[in-house]
Amino acid sequence: MNIQEIERQLSLITDPYNPLIEELKKDKRKGVQKQLIKWEKRLEKERQTRKKFQQMMMYEKQLKAEGYQLICGIDEVGRGPLAGPVIAAAVILPDGFYLPGLNDSKQLSEKRREEYFHIIQEEAQHIGIGQIEADEIDRLNIYQATKKAMLDAIQEMKMMPDHLLIDAMKLETPCPQLSLIKGDAKSISIAAASIVAKVTRDHLMQKMAIQYPEYGFDQHMGYGTALHIEALKQYGPCPIHRKTFAPVKDLLEGTI
Incomplete structure (x- = not known):
């Protein structure tokens, strides 16, 4: 040959x-x-x-051995931005699921995230999305808004899970749960939820970029980049900005 x-x-x-x-x-x-x-x-x-x-299947395997069947990974994205919602995703993966390279969404390229997002959408047993908008974030505070988004994501699923695997958060729910620091790098279920939450929010912020083109939301997804801060100073906040977050709050109060 x-x-x-x-x-x-x-x-x-x-x-x-x-x-x-x-x-x-x-x-x-x-x-x-x-x-x-x-x-x-x-x-x-x-x-x-x-x-x-x-x-990354260690926790899922251990819980399955203990008799749990519907193991749900939960993660959120959007705690830090100055604009847009916080999004949480809850994902239950089927037995035998294999997606090589599945990891924390922040470690993947945008193209790979999109590919994985569609695979997870097709193969997951159940997916729930929780979305808390900027005005409710301002009312509740970001920590409570994140917890509410996670609980909403669980409620949106058609079937209540047996056990929760949550990225660095504890929820007030009767469902057994395990909170894992950097869970999106330790559990395939949380990693899948991380990708679903990230891509869902990115798609939403890309739509917001069309509605509010002056802020460039499709370039920074609402995070406080130099481009975003400059646009805020020039145009002031828009309806999806978080009014309790600095520097948006400072602009409204005229302190900067």
Whole structure:
């Protein structure tokens, strides 16, 4: 076989004991050995990805062993921005779910988040979304608004979960729960919720960018970037700005 054909054949092989591998190891051509090294690196990367995924299933497996079936991951996005809602997602994944590379949404590219978002939407057993708008955030405070968004996300699901896995938060609910610091890097259910919440909010802020084009919401999603602060100083706050958050509050009070 020529090098191009060998590369094609190797792209289809995942078994290190495939007879072709032993045959290629004896091939003295530099191009062949280069393709073998490339193949071995790909296999090792896939092995590490699967290992990481298995590690992130630890809590789900333990709870399943204890008899829980509907294990729900919960995460939020949007606590820090100056504008827009806080969004929480609640996700129950099916048995056998596998999505290599699933991790904290902040660690993924926008393109990968979108891909994963659609896969989770298609394969999840249940998904719930909680959305608390800026005016209610101002009324409740961001901490209480985040908890309310999470509870709303649970309520929106068609079936009540058996157990909750929550990213760094405790909720007032009779449902058993476990709060995990940096849970979106420790649990596949929380990681899936992280992606659903992030992409849902990004889509919403992209729509807000059309409604309020002067603020560039599609570029910063409401966070306090230099571009956003400059637009605030020039145009003042719009209806989706959080009036209790500095510097929006300072602008309204005329202190800056």
